[in-house]
Amino acid sequence: MKKKGLIISTVVMVVVLIASLTTATYAWFSVNPEATINDIIIETQTSTGLEIAAYHIGENGIELYSGDVTLQGDVDTGRYWGAADAGDYGSAVSMTAGEGENTLIKNIYATSGNGTTMFVNSADLQALKGGKPENLVAAVENKNYFALDFTLRASSDGTIYIKELSITPTGTGVKQNMAGSLRVALFATDPSDTAITEAQTWTPATNGKFCYDPYGTKKYVGGSWVTDETPGKVYATKAGAYTDAMSTDLLSATWNNKYITAPVASAFGNNGIQALTATYNSLSAAKTAHSQYEIAGITAGQMTYLRLVVWFDGEDEACITSFAGGGAKVEINFGLEATTAEG
Numbered sequence: 162m163k164k165k166g167l168i169i170s171t172v173v174m175v176v177v178l179i180a181s182l183t184t185a186t187y188a189w190f191s192v193n194p195e196a197t198i199n200d201i202i203i204e205t206q207t208s209t210g211l212e213i214a215a216y217h218i219g220e221n222g223i224e225l226y227s228g229d230v231t232l233q234g235d236v237d238t239g240r241y242w243g244a245a246d247a248g249d250y251g252s253a254v255s256m257t258a259g260e261g262e263n264t265l266i267k268n269i270y271a272t273s274g275n276g277t278t279m280f281v282n283s284a285d286l287q288a289l290k291g292g293k294p295e296n297l298v299a300a301v302e303n304k305n306y307f308a309l310d311f312t313l314r315a316s317s318d319g320t321i322y323i324k325e326l327s328i329t330p331t332g333t334g335v336k337q338n339m340a341g342s343l344r345v346a347l348f349a350t351d352p353s354d355t356a357i358t359e360a361q362t363w364t365p366a367t368n369g370k371f372c373y374d375p376y377g378t379k380k381y382v383g384g385s386w387v388t389d390e391t392p393g394k395v396y397a398t399k400a401g402a403y404t405d406a407m408s409t410d411l412l413s414a415t416w417n418n419k420y421i422t423a424p425v426a427s428a429f430g431n432n433g434i435q436a437l438t439a440t441y442n443s444l445s446a447a448k449t450a451h452s453q454y455e456i457a458g459i460t461a462g463q464m465t466y467l468r469l470v471v472w473f474d475g476e477d478e479a480c481i482t483s484f485a486g487g488g489a490k491v492e493i494n495f496g497l498e499a500t501t502a503e504g
Contacts, residue, residue: 189271189282189294189475210317210497212250215242216310216466218360225312227251232303240303241310250314271475272306273297273397275415276346276372277363279472280397280406281305292481294403306472313467315352315459317499322447323454325494327438328375328423332487338434339487341381341479344412345373346470347493349456352463363468365416371453372412375437377422381478386434392422394476407476419453444498456495469493 214225217233224247234240242256272279279302282294289295302308313321326345330337347370348363365372377392393413399406413420423437441447447454457465471491473480 189289189292189480210315210319210499211321211495212252212314212316213254214248214250214312214314215254216312217241217243218357222358223356225249227254229255231256236304237301239301242303250312254311271342271480272300272472273475274300274472275365275396275398275408275412276344276348276369276470276472277365278398279306279470280400282475283400294475296400296402297397297406298400302470306470308471309469311467311469312464313459313495314464315461315497317497318460319497319499320444320458321456321465322444322496322498323441323456323493324447324496325438325440325492326373326454327436327440327490327492329436329438329490329492330434330487331490332484336484336487338381338386338479339473339484340434340489341376341379341386341484342473342475342477343375343489343491344470344472344474345375345491345493346468347371347373348468348470350466352457352459352465354463356464357466361466361468365419369416369419370456371419371421371451372416373421373423374412375423376425376434376479377413377420379425381481393420394474396474396476421451421453440494441496444496447496459497 212227214227215230216226217224224243226243226248228244228248228251230242230244232240233243242254272281274280279300280297281300282289283296283298284294300306328340328343330340332339346365348361348368349370350357350361350368361368363369374392374394377394378389379386380389391411391413393411395408395410396412396415397403397406398408408415423439425437426435439450441450441454444455459465473488
Protein backbone atom coordinates (compact mmCIF):
# COMPACT_ATOMS: atom_id res chain seq x y z
CA MET A 162 0.00 0.00 0.00
CA LYS A 163 1.28 3.39 -0.91
CA LYS A 164 0.40 6.65 0.75
CA LYS A 165 0.25 9.87 -1.15
CA GLY A 166 0.35 13.32 0.39
CA LEU A 167 -2.40 15.77 -0.36
CA ILE A 168 -2.12 19.35 0.82
CA ILE A 169 -5.47 20.53 2.09
CA SER A 170 -4.75 24.16 2.97
CA THR A 171 -3.96 26.47 5.83
CA VAL A 172 -5.64 25.30 9.00
CA VAL A 173 -4.98 27.67 11.84
CA MET A 174 -3.35 31.04 11.99
CA VAL A 175 -2.22 32.59 15.23
CA VAL A 176 -1.16 36.20 15.11
CA VAL A 177 0.26 37.70 18.27
CA LEU A 178 1.31 41.34 18.32
CA ILE A 179 3.32 42.11 21.42
CA ALA A 180 4.33 45.62 22.38
CA SER A 181 6.76 45.80 25.25
CA LEU A 182 7.09 48.49 27.88
CA THR A 183 6.64 52.08 26.83
CA THR A 184 8.64 53.41 29.77
CA ALA A 185 11.17 51.79 32.08
CA THR A 186 14.07 52.65 34.31
CA TYR A 187 15.92 49.41 34.86
CA ALA A 188 16.62 46.16 33.06
CA TRP A 189 14.28 43.27 33.86
CA PHE A 190 11.60 45.97 33.69
CA SER A 191 10.66 46.21 37.32
CA VAL A 192 8.78 49.48 36.87
CA ASN A 193 5.09 49.79 36.10
CA PRO A 194 4.95 48.64 32.49
CA GLU A 195 2.48 49.75 29.88
CA ALA A 196 2.47 46.86 27.48
CA THR A 197 -0.20 45.19 25.38
CA ILE A 198 -0.71 42.06 23.36
CA ASN A 199 -3.24 42.48 20.61
CA ASP A 200 -4.24 41.42 17.09
CA ILE A 201 -4.54 37.72 17.88
CA ILE A 202 -6.45 35.74 15.27
CA ILE A 203 -6.98 32.00 15.18
CA GLU A 204 -9.10 30.62 12.40
CA THR A 205 -9.82 27.56 10.30
CA GLN A 206 -11.53 27.13 6.98
CA THR A 207 -14.30 24.64 6.43
CA SER A 208 -12.27 22.81 3.77
CA THR A 209 -9.19 22.25 5.87
CA GLY A 210 -10.28 19.18 7.80
CA LEU A 211 -9.76 20.75 11.23
CA GLU A 212 -11.97 22.52 13.74
CA ILE A 213 -10.67 24.69 16.55
CA ALA A 214 -11.64 25.88 20.01
CA ALA A 215 -10.01 27.64 22.91
CA TYR A 216 -10.52 25.56 26.04
CA HIS A 217 -10.51 25.81 29.83
CA ILE A 218 -10.82 23.13 32.51
CA GLY A 219 -13.54 24.38 34.86
CA GLU A 220 -15.63 22.96 37.69
CA ASN A 221 -17.72 21.00 35.20
CA GLY A 222 -14.77 19.67 33.22
CA ILE A 223 -13.55 20.95 29.89
CA GLU A 224 -15.25 24.00 28.41
CA LEU A 225 -14.83 24.92 24.74
CA TYR A 226 -15.06 28.36 23.16
CA SER A 227 -15.00 29.31 19.49
CA GLY A 228 -15.79 32.56 17.75
CA ASP A 229 -15.10 35.70 19.79
CA VAL A 230 -13.23 35.11 23.07
CA THR A 231 -11.90 37.41 25.76
CA LEU A 232 -9.76 37.03 28.86
CA GLN A 233 -11.70 35.43 31.71
CA GLY A 234 -10.77 34.98 35.37
CA ASP A 235 -8.66 36.94 37.85
CA VAL A 236 -5.76 38.99 36.52
CA ASP A 237 -3.72 38.24 39.64
CA THR A 238 -4.19 34.46 39.64
CA GLY A 239 -4.13 33.71 35.93
CA ARG A 240 -6.61 34.43 33.18
CA TYR A 241 -7.73 32.19 30.33
CA TRP A 242 -9.30 32.76 26.93
CA GLY A 243 -13.03 32.06 26.86
CA ALA A 244 -16.51 33.53 26.95
CA ALA A 245 -19.48 33.88 29.29
CA ASP A 246 -21.03 30.69 27.94
CA ALA A 247 -19.27 27.52 26.84
CA GLY A 248 -19.70 26.43 23.25
CA ASP A 249 -18.18 23.90 20.88
CA TYR A 250 -15.59 23.58 18.13
CA GLY A 251 -15.88 26.03 15.29
CA SER A 252 -14.04 27.49 12.34
CA ALA A 253 -12.36 30.31 14.23
CA VAL A 254 -11.28 31.76 17.54
CA SER A 255 -11.05 35.55 17.40
CA MET A 256 -9.42 37.83 19.96
CA THR A 257 -9.52 41.55 19.20
CA ALA A 258 -7.77 44.11 21.35
CA GLY A 259 -9.40 47.33 22.42
CA GLU A 260 -8.81 50.15 24.83
CA GLY A 261 -9.09 50.09 28.61
CA GLU A 262 -10.61 46.93 30.01
CA ASN A 263 -10.90 45.43 26.54
CA THR A 264 -7.13 45.37 26.05
CA LEU A 265 -6.09 41.75 25.77
CA ILE A 266 -3.12 41.94 28.10
CA LYS A 267 -2.46 45.38 29.52
CA ASN A 268 0.79 44.85 31.42
CA ILE A 269 3.73 42.63 30.56
CA TYR A 270 6.85 42.39 32.67
CA ALA A 271 10.14 40.97 31.54
CA THR A 272 9.71 37.29 32.37
CA SER A 273 12.20 34.43 32.48
CA GLY A 274 11.68 30.68 32.34
CA ASN A 275 11.53 27.63 30.10
CA GLY A 276 7.99 28.10 28.79
CA THR A 277 6.32 26.10 31.57
CA THR A 278 7.59 27.65 34.80
CA MET A 279 7.97 31.43 34.52
CA PHE A 280 9.25 34.09 36.94
CA VAL A 281 9.35 37.87 37.33
CA ASN A 282 11.09 40.36 39.57
CA SER A 283 9.45 40.40 43.01
CA ALA A 284 9.66 44.19 43.46
CA ASP A 285 8.22 47.11 41.52
CA LEU A 286 10.41 50.20 41.17
CA GLN A 287 13.37 48.33 42.61
CA ALA A 288 16.80 49.91 42.12
CA LEU A 289 18.28 46.85 40.45
CA LYS A 290 21.94 46.12 41.10
CA GLY A 291 23.70 45.50 37.82
CA GLY A 292 20.34 45.43 36.08
CA LYS A 293 19.26 42.23 37.86
CA PRO A 294 16.53 41.56 40.43
CA GLU A 295 17.25 40.65 44.03
CA ASN A 296 14.41 38.14 44.26
CA LEU A 297 12.02 36.41 41.88
CA VAL A 298 8.40 35.31 42.22
CA ALA A 299 6.21 33.11 40.05
CA ALA A 300 4.90 34.92 36.97
CA VAL A 301 1.17 34.99 36.26
CA GLU A 302 -0.01 33.87 32.83
CA ASN A 303 -1.84 36.41 30.72
CA LYS A 304 -0.57 39.11 33.02
CA ASN A 305 3.23 38.81 32.86
CA TYR A 306 3.32 36.69 29.69
CA PHE A 307 0.95 35.39 27.02
CA ALA A 308 -0.52 31.87 27.22
CA LEU A 309 -3.24 30.28 25.10
CA ASP A 310 -4.76 26.81 25.44
CA PHE A 311 -6.55 25.55 22.35
CA THR A 312 -7.58 22.30 20.74
CA LEU A 313 -7.85 21.01 17.19
CA ARG A 314 -10.27 18.28 16.08
CA ALA A 315 -9.81 16.52 12.75
CA SER A 316 -12.58 15.68 10.32
CA SER A 317 -10.18 13.81 8.04
CA ASP A 318 -6.94 11.86 8.37
CA GLY A 319 -3.65 13.68 7.97
CA THR A 320 -0.63 15.27 9.58
CA ILE A 321 -0.63 18.66 11.30
CA TYR A 322 2.44 20.77 10.59
CA ILE A 323 3.72 24.32 10.91
CA LYS A 324 2.82 26.16 7.71
CA GLU A 325 4.20 29.55 8.74
CA LEU A 326 6.33 30.90 11.56
CA SER A 327 7.07 34.60 11.13
CA ILE A 328 8.38 37.37 13.36
CA THR A 329 7.90 41.05 12.56
CA PRO A 330 9.62 43.48 14.99
CA THR A 331 7.43 46.42 15.99
CA GLY A 332 8.19 49.85 17.40
CA THR A 333 10.16 52.81 16.10
CA GLY A 334 13.89 52.82 15.44
CA VAL A 335 16.06 50.90 17.86
CA LYS A 336 13.04 49.91 19.94
CA GLN A 337 12.41 47.14 17.43
CA ASN A 338 15.43 45.40 18.94
CA MET A 339 13.23 44.33 21.85
CA ALA A 340 12.16 41.48 19.56
CA GLY A 341 15.61 40.01 20.15
CA SER A 342 14.45 38.82 23.58
CA LEU A 343 11.33 37.09 22.23
CA ARG A 344 10.62 33.42 23.00
CA VAL A 345 7.79 31.29 21.57
CA ALA A 346 7.05 27.84 23.02
CA LEU A 347 4.52 25.34 21.66
CA PHE A 348 3.27 22.23 23.46
CA ALA A 349 0.85 19.56 22.23
CA THR A 350 -0.68 16.31 23.45
CA ASP A 351 -0.81 13.14 21.39
CA PRO A 352 -4.06 13.01 19.40
CA SER A 353 -6.80 10.98 21.08
CA ASP A 354 -10.40 9.91 20.51
CA THR A 355 -11.21 10.96 24.09
CA ALA A 356 -11.51 14.53 25.34
CA ILE A 357 -9.32 15.53 28.28
CA THR A 358 -10.99 16.06 31.67
CA GLU A 359 -8.21 17.79 33.61
CA ALA A 360 -5.53 20.38 33.08
CA GLN A 361 -2.45 19.10 31.29
CA THR A 362 1.09 19.10 32.66
CA TRP A 363 3.37 20.72 30.10
CA THR A 364 7.11 20.09 30.01
CA PRO A 365 9.75 20.59 27.30
CA ALA A 366 10.75 16.92 27.49
CA THR A 367 7.36 15.19 27.41
CA ASN A 368 5.03 17.26 25.23
CA GLY A 369 7.06 20.28 24.18
CA LYS A 370 7.05 20.65 20.39
CA PHE A 371 9.56 23.48 20.11
CA CYS A 372 10.95 26.61 21.71
CA TYR A 373 11.55 29.24 19.05
CA ASP A 374 14.26 31.80 19.85
CA PRO A 375 14.23 33.66 16.52
CA TYR A 376 17.26 35.88 17.13
CA GLY A 377 19.06 33.40 19.37
CA THR A 378 22.20 33.29 17.23
CA LYS A 379 22.78 37.01 17.96
CA LYS A 380 23.28 39.03 21.12
CA TYR A 381 23.25 42.75 21.83
CA VAL A 382 26.56 43.88 23.33
CA GLY A 383 28.02 47.38 23.64
CA GLY A 384 25.48 49.01 21.35
CA SER A 385 25.60 46.50 18.48
CA TRP A 386 24.57 42.97 17.53
CA VAL A 387 27.24 40.27 17.42
CA THR A 388 27.24 36.52 16.91
CA ASP A 389 26.31 34.52 20.00
CA GLU A 390 28.57 31.48 20.08
CA THR A 391 26.44 29.78 22.77
CA PRO A 392 22.80 30.61 21.98
CA GLY A 393 20.10 29.72 24.43
CA LYS A 394 20.79 31.90 27.50
CA VAL A 395 20.32 30.90 31.11
CA TYR A 396 16.84 31.34 32.56
CA ALA A 397 14.98 31.53 35.87
CA THR A 398 14.05 28.17 37.38
CA LYS A 399 12.42 29.01 40.72
CA ALA A 400 11.23 31.73 43.05
CA GLY A 401 13.61 33.15 45.61
CA ALA A 402 16.97 34.87 45.52
CA TYR A 403 17.96 35.73 41.96
CA THR A 404 21.48 34.35 42.40
CA ASP A 405 20.06 30.94 43.39
CA ALA A 406 17.27 30.85 40.84
CA MET A 407 19.15 30.93 37.55
CA SER A 408 19.65 27.73 35.57
CA THR A 409 22.98 25.99 35.21
CA ASP A 410 22.01 24.80 31.72
CA LEU A 411 21.12 27.01 28.77
CA LEU A 412 17.58 27.10 27.41
CA SER A 413 18.97 25.43 24.28
CA ALA A 414 20.13 22.48 26.39
CA THR A 415 16.81 22.20 28.23
CA TRP A 416 14.86 22.00 24.97
CA ASN A 417 17.66 20.09 23.22
CA ASN A 418 16.79 19.35 19.57
CA LYS A 419 13.47 21.17 20.04
CA TYR A 420 15.23 24.53 20.46
CA ILE A 421 15.03 26.44 17.18
CA THR A 422 16.67 29.64 15.94
CA ALA A 423 16.26 31.38 12.60
CA PRO A 424 18.87 32.30 9.99
CA VAL A 425 19.62 35.94 10.79
CA ALA A 426 21.72 38.39 8.78
CA SER A 427 24.95 39.57 10.36
CA ALA A 428 24.05 43.26 10.09
CA PHE A 429 21.45 44.87 12.31
CA GLY A 430 20.83 48.53 11.58
CA ASN A 431 20.28 51.32 14.05
CA ASN A 432 16.66 51.42 12.95
CA GLY A 433 15.94 47.94 14.24
CA ILE A 434 16.32 44.32 13.24
CA GLN A 435 15.09 42.33 10.31
CA ALA A 436 11.74 40.62 10.04
CA LEU A 437 11.83 36.84 9.74
CA THR A 438 9.27 35.20 7.47
CA ALA A 439 9.14 31.45 6.89
CA THR A 440 6.30 29.69 5.05
CA TYR A 441 6.05 26.03 4.12
CA ASN A 442 3.64 24.77 1.48
CA SER A 443 3.91 21.11 2.41
CA LEU A 444 4.74 18.80 5.28
CA SER A 445 7.97 17.88 3.53
CA ALA A 446 9.06 21.50 3.26
CA ALA A 447 8.26 22.13 6.93
CA LYS A 448 10.23 19.07 8.05
CA THR A 449 13.16 20.12 5.89
CA ALA A 450 13.25 23.41 7.81
CA HIS A 451 13.05 21.56 11.14
CA SER A 452 11.81 18.11 12.13
CA GLN A 453 9.81 19.57 15.05
CA TYR A 454 7.57 21.44 12.62
CA GLU A 455 5.71 18.15 12.18
CA ILE A 456 3.21 18.40 15.02
CA ALA A 457 1.23 15.15 14.90
CA GLY A 458 -0.44 12.55 12.73
CA ILE A 459 -4.18 12.59 13.38
CA THR A 460 -7.22 10.60 12.27
CA ALA A 461 -10.78 11.77 11.71
CA GLY A 462 -12.54 12.41 14.99
CA GLN A 463 -9.39 12.71 17.05
CA MET A 464 -8.40 15.76 19.10
CA THR A 465 -5.08 17.27 20.10
CA TYR A 466 -4.65 19.88 22.82
CA LEU A 467 -2.04 22.62 22.49
CA ARG A 468 -0.52 25.44 24.52
CA LEU A 469 1.19 28.50 23.04
CA VAL A 470 3.41 30.61 25.33
CA VAL A 471 5.07 33.89 24.31
CA TRP A 472 7.35 36.05 26.47
CA PHE A 473 10.24 38.52 26.53
CA ASP A 474 13.04 36.95 28.55
CA GLY A 475 14.59 39.26 31.13
CA GLU A 476 17.92 37.43 30.86
CA ASP A 477 18.33 38.32 27.20
CA GLU A 478 20.75 41.17 26.41
CA ALA A 479 18.06 42.72 24.19
CA CYS A 480 15.59 43.07 27.07
CA ILE A 481 16.89 46.49 28.12
CA THR A 482 15.46 49.88 28.97
CA SER A 483 16.45 51.65 25.76
CA PHE A 484 14.36 49.20 23.72
CA ALA A 485 11.25 49.67 25.87
CA GLY A 486 8.23 50.33 23.67
CA GLY A 487 9.25 47.85 21.00
CA GLY A 488 7.91 44.35 20.50
CA ALA A 489 7.05 41.79 17.87
CA LYS A 490 4.22 40.39 15.80
CA VAL A 491 4.26 36.59 15.83
CA GLU A 492 2.46 34.59 13.16
CA ILE A 493 2.02 30.84 13.50
CA ASN A 494 0.05 29.12 10.78
CA PHE A 495 -0.84 25.40 11.02
CA GLY A 496 -1.53 23.19 8.02
CA LEU A 497 -3.02 19.70 7.56
CA GLU A 498 -1.64 17.39 4.90
CA ALA A 499 -4.03 14.54 4.26
CA THR A 500 -2.99 11.00 3.36
CA THR A 501 -4.83 8.83 0.87
CA ALA A 502 -4.25 5.12 0.41
CA GLU A 503 -3.76 3.51 -2.98
CA GLY A 504 -3.84 -0.18 -3.61
